[in-house]
Amino acid sequence: MQGFGDAFGAAFALIARFDTDLVEIVGLSLRVTLSATLFACLIGFPLGALLAVGRFPLRGALTVLVNALMGLPPVVVGLVVYLMLSRAGPLGTLGLLYTPTAMIVAQTILVTPIIAALTRQIVADLDAEYHETLRSMGAGAGMRMRTLLWDGRFALTTAALAGMGRALAEVGAVMIVGGNIDHVTRVMTTAIALETSRGELALALGLGIVLMILSLALNSLAMGARVGAARMAHA
């Protein structure tokens, strides 16, 4: 049986060798996940704020739907995007299947509900706090959304990080729409799945450790940026 010692050994060897394949895989993981998180933020922040402060029919139902979509299984998202992007599908002519773009699309769909739902909660809480003030200023819905999103920016970092964590960790969607093609669409999680299926458990776990280190680094960066920004805001 291959143990944890072997796994840490493999992780250390991978990093020490700094081999170009690993750098490529890590780079693609970052590119796909960060792009998907960015697009999910661009959609999720306004959508969440709208659900929090907007007053329109079916708002409650839409809120429940967005919350429920947080539980979307990645494999289902992968299948839906595959069916859309397949040559036999409605968007087949774009030729996007088995490209990083397809992976970004799938992860954006996966992550947007998480960011939107968390944003809605954050903005709704702030709205309850500042409702009277904003109303007395005669702020319209758009103004209120912008103000509250800006006010909640530190809490929203956590929403973005939650979404990014989901994107970084999932394997089901990118495996189907990316195809785990070497040097083209292979990312950390699909590489881990491949090594597991080769029975190279120590190497798979080693890659997992590298992924955790990556996640730690990204979260530390975000935390640092947040602390720095908070200092500037209060200075």
Place this chain on the structure above:
Amino acid sequence: MRRFCLPFVAALAIAIPAGAQGDFIVVQSTTSTQNSGLYDAIVPAFTAGAGIEVRVVAVGTGQAIRNARNCDGDVLLVHAKAAEEQFVAEGYGISRADLMYNDFVLVGPAEDPAQVGATDDIDAALAAIAGSKAAFASRGDDSGTHKKERALWAHAGVAPEGDSGTWYRETGSGMGATLNIAIGMGAYTLTDRATWIAFGNKGGHRILSEGDEALFNQYGVIAISPEKCPTVRADLAQGFIDWLLSDAGQAAIADYRRDGQQLFFPNAGR
């Protein structure tokens, strides 16, 4: 909000941009050829000579054929002759060629609870497993190996599907995942020899039955038809197939070894 997303934009800017797109083909493939490292060994020589990048999507044979039917590939490389011939007959493939072969083996725990022994009679081996209700891990995913396994059970006169969930356990997973499961639960399973030799987590499992003629495992290669799939890169696909079937391609396949053992035996045009 725009300022809020700045760190992400900055991160994106340093992330690797999309590389230039040269000529490439997509191969819808069975998993054994990738998991055993065959493509890593033979494709670079082709790419260097022809300037065509080969992008391999390795899924089970059943899914590879489905993906190819959706025109999501240029070449199909799988191991289920009947399904391949049907694929061609329906017009999705131009023609099918034998590429190489190896064989399936029955692996199981060293203790061998079903007393399979080391037999070359796969019928007797499967009957012994069914008779003793020893755990057997089936792919259960309509892959080439799964199709072969069902045919072997039928030939042995056993219908294990009725016992699914008891001793007959359908994993619904790829070969590697199924091997990991079989080793974890001390179950028997059928695997192609290439995946088994290259597999890194054999545990105490070993080959218990091999050598029966029924265990023959033929791989075929098919160019996907531009008539059904107008977007197919037919010329490039044919270039790859021609190379695989050429003396150079066949020699590259024969030369690939793991632990001193040859994994695939070329037999194009024979």
